[in-house]
Amino acid sequence: MDSRANAAGPLRGVRVIDLTAMVMGPYCTQIMADMGADVIKVETPAGDNTRYISVGPAPGMSGVFQNVNRGKRGVVLDLRTEDGAAALRALIETADVFIHSMRSKAVVKLGFGYDDVAAINPGIVYTNCYGYGRRGPEADRPAYDDTIQAECGLPAVQKQLTGEANYVGTIMADKVGGLTALYATMMALFHRERAGEGQEVEVSMFETMASFMLVEHANGAMFDPPLGPAIYPRTVAPNRRPYETSDGYVAVLIYNDKHWNAFVNAVRPPWAGELYATLERRARHIDTVYGLVAQTLKERTTAEWLALFGELQIPAAALNTPDDLFDNEHLNAVGLFETVQTRYGPVRFPGVPNWFSRTPGHVAGPAPELGADTAAVLDELGQAGGVEPVVGSG
Incomplete structure (x- = not known):
């Protein structure tokens, strides 16, 4: 049974089928889980690569993975097999949101493009998380945070500020992209509540970060003819520093x-x-x-x-370091950090940064080990006896 069924958050009762990996999509769905949604994370037998990219208490349970996948239920399905695909189709029938971060051609080849999913569940909100939008010439080009930072102008701006081209010290494109995917999905859900129809949503990191960077930096370049370059001088002044x-x-x-x-x-x-x-x-x-x-x-x-x-x-x-934030008087007073017990001991998560008077969110629970909830989720669907996907150890 869904352990989030009694959650008080504003997304209580919303089911999300999450086929995202790395950070952009998982960050989006992590917030949904904290806000009460039942997020079912579907992984390949190899697991999300983020499981292995930083320190953690056990193999496949890195800190980064645990933070952006907390509170989700973990299911392993090999979608290249009919059993795995059948299980996912059954999950789609029960879902409100389907979100993925595969390339367009790959998800269509597996049989889970928007038309395929909408044929199963016409009311679903289907969110694509891409590097580049499908309507442009770079549609199928691979992308990571570093390459998107470069392409949207961040290192160029940093060079004006410091004299050297650098990435900023956080995976900004992934996280801004994840927040954008979240609000776009919520807007589509809101439309469905009013109009009763699902739809397809597309969020790409490059377009998102271009828009994000140009909020202030568009400046004089917005006008016809231009009144100046696309730069906001205050933020690139060399003496702007602590x-x-x-x-x-x-x-x-x-x-x-x-x-x-x-x-x-x-x-x-x-x-x-x-x-x-x-x-x-x-x-x-x-x-x-x-x-x-x-x-x-x-x-x-x-x-x-x-x-x-x-x-x-x-x-x-x-000036604080990231370590200082865990002992920050204000953050602790407002209850930002929440400790969750896991099989490896307590984990202190940076929790929900906003406040609701009636439907507060909370850290939804620990991150799933690979395939930990496969049998339980399929049993809910009445499929446990008829579907035999590959289940991860862990």
Whole structure:
């Protein structure tokens, strides 16, 4: 029986058939699971590659895999066999959402393209997670986070900022793509609630990240004729970085006129004057402004600056490492982290970052071992005796 049946989240009663792998799709469906959906993760006999890419308490149970697949039920089906395909077709009959991250030609060849799935369940929301959209010339090109970061302009922007082309230190394309797949799927479900019809949804990392990057960087290039290059100058100013203090670093953005005037009146830096008195003027000289502030902030300790910025209500922060987040007073006070007991011991997950007054979400449970729920899920379908897919050990 579905262990999520009594979940209080807003997606209670929604069943998701999840054929995604790596991070983009699994991150999308992990959030659905935390919000109460019954997410059935369908893997090949070899398992999702993410099982093996980082440290974990057992083979095939890496930290990355566990975090983006928590709370799901794990089923192994060999879709190249008739038994495996028949089991998936039976699952599709019961589902609200079908989501995959295979290439278009591959999923169609297996017999689970949109037309095939909609013929089984016309009301289903069918979400494709791709590297590139099918309507463009790159439709079947392979993609990973690094290549999409490069293609959407992130390393080029980093080069303007630091002098060297670099990826950002997080798998941004995968995660932004996953969040986009989530909201797109939810919009399709909302339409189904109103109109009673399912539909096909397509989310690609490249289009998603191009749109994401151009939110601010489109800037002058949006106009006809262009009023400037596609870049937002403030974010690529070389002096835009955490400021060095007399004993460490502090992050602060003294941005609007209220904050600027409060800072200038409290600190009285000798370089302050009419040239930088308004936001419009500071924006024209933004890198110079950052450099001048940097000189001034070297004069006091991090603690002294944080205390002053706190008094002035200017946004500022100390520099944390990812390890620091687990002991962060605010994050622990709001209950971000949830500890789940697993067969390998407790796992402290970074949990649901939003809050609902009536339908709160929670970490849905541990991630499944490979094929752990195959028999139980097929038994629910009344298929356990007639379908013999390959079941993973573990």
